Amino acid sequence: MANYNAIRYNHDFLGQGGSLVLLSTFTSDGSDATVTFGDSIITDAYDEYLFIFNSIHPQTDGVFLTCQFNAVGAADFNETVTTTFFQSYHKENNSSTELAYSTSDDQAQGTDFIRLTATVGSDADQCASGTMRLYNPSSTTFVKHFTSEVCITQSGDSIMDLFVGGYINTTAAIDEIQFKMSGGEIQAGTIQVFGVS
Amino acid sequence: MANYSAIKYNFNLPTGTTNESGNSLELIKTLTASSSANLTFVNGASDVVLDATYKTYLFKCINIHPATDNVAFTINFRDGGTDYDATKTTTFFDAGHSEDDSTVASLAYDTGADVAQGTGVARLSRNQGNGNDESCSGDVYLFNPSSTTFVKHFQTNFQGYDRNNIHYSGFGAGYCNVTAAIDGVQFAFSSGNIDSGTIKLYGIL
Numbered sequence: 001m002a003n004y005n006a007i008r009y010n011h012d013f014l015g016q017g018g019s020l021v022l023l024s025t026f027t028s029d030g031s032d033a034t035v036t037f038g039d040s041i042i043t044d045a046y047d048e049y050l051f052i053f054n055s056i057h058p059q060t061d062g063v064f065l066t067c068q069f070n071a072v073g074a075a076d077f078n079e080t081v082t083t084t085f086f087q088s089y090h091k092e093n094n095s096s097t098e099l100a101y102s103t104s105d106d107q108a109q110g111t112d113f114i115r116l117t118a119t120v121g122s123d124a125d126q127c128a129s130g131t132m133r134l135y136n137p138s139s140t141t142f143v144k145h146f147t148s149e150v151c152i153t154q155s156g157d158s159i160m161d162l163f164v165g166g167y168i169n170t171t172a173a174i175d176e177i178q179f180k181m182s183g184g185e186i187q188a189g190t191i192q193v194f195g196v197s
Numbered sequence: 198m199a200n201y202s203a204i205k206y207n208f209n210l211p212t213g214t215t216n217e218s219g220n221s222l223e224l225i226k227t228l229t230a231s232s233s234a235n236l237t238f239v240n241g242a243s244d245v246v247l248d249a250t251y252k253t254y255l256f257k258c259i260n261i262h263p264a265t266d267n268v269a270f271t272i273n274f275r276d277g278g279t280d281y282d283a284t285k286t287t288t289f290f291d292a293g294h295s296e297d298d299s300t301v302a303s304l305a306y307d308t309g310a311d312v313a314q315g316t317g318v319a320r321l322s323r324n325q326g327n328g329n330d331e332s333c334s335g336d337v338y339l340f341n342p343s344s345t346t347f348v349k350h351f352q353t354n355f356q357g358y359d360r361n362n363i364h365y366s367g368f369g370a371g372y373c374n375v376t377a378a379i380d381g382v383q384f385a386f387s388s389g390n391i392d393s394g395t396i397k398l399y400g401i402l
Contacts, residue, residue, distance in 0.1 A: 161370030
């Protein structure tokens with residue numbers, strides 16, 4: 001059933017309507033333990049949701065940007081996921097490069113928070129930026145796929161581009177997503193949620 | 198004040214969240230190459246917006262065709278001066294597959310395509326052919342370019358036609374290691390002109 005967002009924002013304007021609709025923007029107040037987009041945002045209104053991370057800055061050095069999901073009617077952010085994780089890496093001093101799968105960052109039927117990055121640096125100018133897509137979260141037939149590509153600046157002064165894919169191994173609909181650093185707070189940055197129609 | 202859309206459709210768009218078409222992906226500028234040395238987007242010039250108006254910018258490069266064979270399509274950034282020479286560190290890998298299904302089928306990091314604290318261009322493609330039907334196409338995301346606090350991240354994904362009849366898919370990322378705002382972006386081939394092609398700049402509200 002169409003909800004308020006679908007009715008209000010999903011107007012087709014004679015076939016020339018939007019395909020990318022901003023649903024919500026989180027802007028860090030400087031001390032955010034978690035960022036949650038709830039069931040008023042993640043609905044059946046769109047088949048795809050796009051999250052854009054801009055300059056996410058951690059309080060603590062060497063922590064991961066992570067996320068987890070919550071199914072309709074469930075209590076915690078602990079859905080079962082299987083994920084893949086690989087990275088491309090280059091140090092500022094040109095001393096090393098890498099393209100590799102990371103077995104320590106993926107999950108196999110796990111319920112932990114999902115790593116979307118490697119360790120992000122906390123120097124004043126260091127941060128993480130990128131995108132994540134969640135497909136068809138309201139399905140009650142299929143597992144729910146997601147992908148992300150986030151690039152980060154590390155405390156060791158390097159660029160790392162992280163590619164994550166996975167599925168939430170449940171046929172229950174997903175109606176909440178939570179982001180947090182693996183330690184400490186988010187101290188700056190924005191996360192936007194768009195519906196892709 | 199009510200606008201045309203609101204009056205015609207009795208529909209109030211949320212302030213600051215969508216444009217008048219209801220779309221958060223807003224086309225800012227289209228540049229079309231015609232034997233062009235480069236295609237350049239500068240904030241405040243020729244109706245280009247590249248400032249704090251949008252948090253994220255997306256460049257879509259379509260059928261970029263070089264005048265010269267065996268060149269790389271490249272990008273560089275302006276950080277307050279007039280030159281496109283922002284210091285940057287980048288990473289780059291690509292997958293390739295040859296038309297004959299045997300010469301090349303690879304996935305590898307490309308150390309010849311990355312930059313370590315350099316001011317030169319960052320590669321978006323490799324060994325681009327200039328045959329009549331050969332070109333490259335792809336996207337560049339530029340995050341928070343107006344920040345004066347953080348480095349500025351960017352991500353690139355290009356599909357291209359290697360001059361040796363190889364499809365390649367290139368994935369790049371990097372950051373301009375400056376806290377000055379980025380207010381200009383320039384695309385060019387490593388040698389020779391951009392014979393033809395289109396680049397569209399979008400702001401994401």
